[in-house]
């Protein structure tokens with residue numbers, strides 16, 4: 001008898017190609033998850049609106065009838081949903097990857113994909129998200145997981161950045177990227193390292209994806225995002241976080 005210690009997770013699969021959707025359902029269920037299917041973006045948003053607290057992850061195809069996957073992701077984020085999103089993009093369309101991250105996706109996989117790789121990515125994303133949720137729930141019994149610099153507070157438990165009276169919700173990957181940069185305070189880190197350490201992406205990913213995340217973080221963190229002082233560009237390398245710039 002196989003005893004699984006991981007609690008069952010509910011995955012919303014947004015995919016209009018029935019054979020891919022049913023293949024995903026079969027394999028995710030075999031892996032111990034429960035699955036809800038939606039074949040349009042509109043149906044996905046309706047499902048999330050009705051059942052948001054029970055959905056642990058969204059697998060989101062870009063090419064859908066009606067509104068596309070980018071629109072679904074950005075509407076979810078605008079509505080304050082921080083559910084992890086794994087986006088399915090078309091191979092050879094680097095701009096899809098960038099648009100996906102820009103819209104709020106946490107990870108992506110190009111079609112056609114190996115099912116085993118998709119399942120591994122889904123489980124990795126669920127694990128990372130579970131750490132955040134557990135950290136949030138244990139927040140009362142241990143020191144808060146916060147980082148303060150220059151009058152700003154990053155609350156990793158709440159997944160938000162607080163600047164004066166304003167709160168900016170952070171997606172999982174925004175929070176993870178910020179944590180990685182903070183952990184390397186004052187040191188230049190390369191885009192490649194960020195992709196490997198934060199996203200677990202080892203294949204040839206377009207590293208410009210990182211630039212979109214940095215641009216978003218700068219909007220929250222910098223007084224003048226076009227003249228960054230905390231999230232500095234290091235030419236030819238990547239970026240450097242500086243807590244107290246001179």
Ligand code: CA
Pocket residue numbers: 015016017061062063064
């Ligand atoms: Ca499709």
